Amino acid sequence: MSRTHATPVNAVDARLPASGRLADRAAFEAFRAAATRRWDDLWSVERMVVSVGVDSSSLAKGAVEVLAACRRELTGSDAVVREVSGNGALWMEPWVEIKRPGQPPIVYANIDPSEVPALLTGSLEERALGVRDGDAFGGIPALDDHPFFRHQERIVLRNVGVIEPESIEDAIARGAYSAYFQVLFEMSAEEAIAEVTASGLRGRGGAGFPAGIKWESGRKAKARPKFVICNSHEGEPNVYKDRRIHEGDPHRILEGILIACVVCGAERGYNYIGGEYPLAIQRFRKAVADAERLGLIGQDVLGSGKSVAFRVRTGGGAYICGEGSALMFSIMGVRGQPRTKPPRSVEEGIWKRPTIANNTETLANIPDIITRGGAWFAGIGTEGSKGTKLMTVQGPVKTMGLVEVPMGISLRTLVEDVWGGMRDGSTFKGIQTGGISAGPLRDDHLDIPVDFDSMTELGGMLGSGGFVVFDQTVCVVDFARYMTAFNRYESCSKCVPCRLGNPALVEVIDRIRLGRGSLADLALLERTSKHIIELSLCGLGQVAPMPLLGMMKMYAEEFRAHIEEGVCPTGTCPISVAPSALVAAD
Amino acid sequence: MSLSPSTEIDLAVVRDLLSHIRPNDDQEAQELILAALQEINEHFGWVSLAAARLVAEHLGTTENRVYGLLTFYADFRTEPRGKHFMLVCHGMSCYALGSQRLVQHLQDGYGIGDGDTTADGELTIQVVNGCLGVCDRAPFVKLDHDFHGDLTPDRLDAVLGQAFSRGAPGER
Structure with missing residues (x-):
């Protein structure tokens, strides 16, 4: 590849693997190898790589203009400009990551479009926040040493803010569909469910029902066809986690749904996305289209003899449609009003057929549980709550954002360290927990661990992981x-x-x-x-x-x-x- | 451009939108009712009764059922929008940082509540009970295609004044 290539994007894309339908497992493996080589080249070749985090919160702050300014400034150079997603740190936005030849990727925070020329010529170095994915460099600390990132353990968010969400090549280079490949060719349904059960994964939508048990009853259900639903409605007024996974790493969600379909023997997967999140819908639809193009969805996937169909449905702004049975009614084109149970949805769901419904974050954990094993996952978190949890905060804290932390972290660490404590002029009064389904906790409760069970005695709840800090001005x-x-x-x-x-x-x-x-x-x-x-x-x-x-x-x-x-x-x-x-x- | 919004939407455009929606069976047709309404609502800002009838006809269902959906789901409007359309985020971050004051101000200063249009047809607002996800810039609105955060009633007036003097956003 020439370093004086005129069209920067093509300089990388020249190494793009062939993108037609992949007929068999060997074709997938070859595609993955090519995508991985392309990814490694991107970071090893002596070339400037500029990444701008664009998601639904940063685009409201000018991230698209920052991205456009970067492209404009670098036209004619051999630099690569990438549109990645935000990394959850709302307080950093808009941010730009620059990897210069011989240097690690360095993240610059709160960049205005007018500052881009100075930023790119290296005269805005005082705004460098940290080095992504590496050690301190030239006096710039590692980003992972920042309190916002230090406590995080990113499994679901591993690729968010790193890959280009609209690139299936990026996703596959970073491991996407490897777990799907495993359940298609190398693992029986029983083995896969055993891993999910061993992981101790509990539903991330709020109720905390063990995912392994749900999958087991889904697999045993006799009626046909069967369906899997990913509940991405997220209608609470204080949660913004699921849309961020869609915006940053849509293939992870899609892979989780496809795995559930194969393992439970479902003919069709659905993702029901809240209508308020246009960018999440757009990027997820792109992911589905790319996966269909490669033959990861459809008849006889990769020659495995297994077939999976897929549909995306979007909500209409009704909070109730986050409730399982209401969501299914909404998919079937009627008012989203819950029904009495039993029958449970694994017995009678969409079109009266067995339906396995999981929350987005639950399904997004599945790929790593398959590839790394249930025991690995169960080693993270607490006795009753395994793994990590996405948590969002709102209110007058200094470093607001979405984080992924191990279950059992103390609420005080979250509020005072991860989220930076209260803004100047604000005094902590309380923290509303459990979205809109539980009560608040006070300062004297902050030392309790955050997991499914610890907060309930006090009237709080983990729920879907949405917290609201409020100060002395709130009655x-x-x-x-x-x-x-x-x-x-x-x-x-x-x-x-x-x-x-x-x-x-x-x-x-x-x-x-x-x-x-x-x-x-x-x-x-x-x-x-x-x-x-x-x-x-x-x-x-x-x-x-x-x-x-x-x-x-x-x-x-x-x-x-x-x-x-x-x-x-x-x-x-x-x-x-x-x-x-x-x-x-x- | 007329100040008063038209009271019917172009049904030829609706037919064209619907022609791309081709269900394979009756179940899929039912699953696509909401999607069809979303496309029409997105295109025109509202769904008229005549458009709802076309949807019912196209997907083999009753207009009662279609209208039942239109009035259940908050994103749909059954009346035209004003020249400008503003989403007022009323999620908890916005609440905790003062969105209630904005809603109050829109009521006192402009005479409009959730779903209303000003008497001069300039502005329609929708108060979003969920969360628009830009929580660090609360309170926050989306006016036409632009985002405005850290709002106070005074700043909201300035934002609206600018938009009104610019005129309506172009037809999409």
Whole structure:
């Protein structure tokens, strides 16, 4: 390859492997070898490699313009400019990674498009944040030594921010479809399920059901056809993990679904993606199209005699469709309203056929469990919660972002170290856990380990791993109203306790916020909550009052101040502002 | 360009969009109802009753069922949008950093709540209960194709003023 090549992208792509349908296992192995050589060349040849992290959060901050500026500046050179995905660190965005000849890849944070020329000519070195995937270099520390990355163990996120998400060659060079290859040719379904069971992997969508047990009953189900669903709806107001996997490493999710199909004997896989995430949908569809082109999806995959079909479906902005049965109804083109169980979905799911439904993150863990073994996975995490967990945070912390940490890390380490502690002017008041399905924890609870079981005694929950830190300016009564009003709006209206109970809760909370509450209202809130919890049909209804109950338990004195003293200590509620200001925002 | 949005969408375009949706069997046809509606909603910003009828006809189902979906899923609109369309993120990060004040300000200053269009037809807003995922720039809105973060009511006014003076984004 010439170092004076005029079209930089082609300089690398000249080594692209043939990209037609791969007829058999040898063809796949040859493709993988070629893709790996291309990847190694990219990083070893004496050439500048510039990577810009573009995902749904960084593109709102100008990452696309930064990428365009890099391409413009480097036109005519032999440099390679790559569009990778963000790496989860929202606080770094937009970031640019530059590998200069003879140097390791160095990441520069918070780059404005106007700064790109200076950045590329090397006169913006003071903005270097760290060296990716290596040791300190020339006074620049390793990125992995930064507190945000130091505690992370990246399995699911291993390729996120590293590969070009729209390149199946990049993904395969970094190991994609190797586990799929194994279950197609080298491993029986029983062996694969044994690894998943041995791994101790529990569902990452919130409930924590053991994945191995679900797969085993899915495999044993007799009716045909069978389906696998990946639940990528992620409709909670405080979680952004699954869309980041889609944006950064879509092939990992697709591989997990395909493995589930082969192992459980399902004819067709589905991925149901929330409609709010256009970039996630776009990149995942590209991944499916590429996998189809190579023959990794379709009839007689790689000559194995096994066939898998695939469909992508997208949601319409209804939170309830994250509930398993509602999601299946949505796929079937009806309103997403949950049904009573049993029958469970492994017995009767989509089109009344056995359906194995897993969360995105659960399936994204599968490839590594197959290639590295269940025992390896079980060596990470705690007794009851194995592996790593994606966690997201919102609120006034310094280094906000998505991280992947081993189960069992303390909440304090997460808040104070990984997420950098509170921003200037903010004092920690509490942390809402479990998305919108559990209660908050206070400063005196922060030393507990984060896993499926430890937080539940205190009324918290791991759930899907979405945390919200809030400070002294947030009124817990108002916060509880926000979350209860969310449930009121998002109730699917099928069953009475949820449909009427949540509006009733909001009414009572509003009475308190207006300064017209009485102590009897607190008892009324608890009683109504109990009815919703015990009588609602689906899992989402059954946990709807949990944030309110948690707030009432953890901050009882603040609720009482509204009622007994007629003041809102933070000055948020209408008690302390004009009476006309009570407008519902839901 | 007229200030008032048209009250029917171009059904020829709808037919063209639908012609690319070719289910192999009845089950697949049902699975594609939502997808068809999403394409129409994406293209026009809303789905009219006449368009819903075409979808029902094309996919072999009833217009009741199609309209039932349109009114269940929050992303669909059954009325035209204003010249500008703004998503107001009301996820928890935005809430914790003041999105409630923006929603209040839109109500007080512009007279619009979730799903409403201003009387002059300039602006339609949708309050997003989920999360748009740009949590470190909360509170956050997406106005037409542009993103604006770290908003206060005053900054929101400035952003809207600029958009109104620029006119509507081009037809896609």
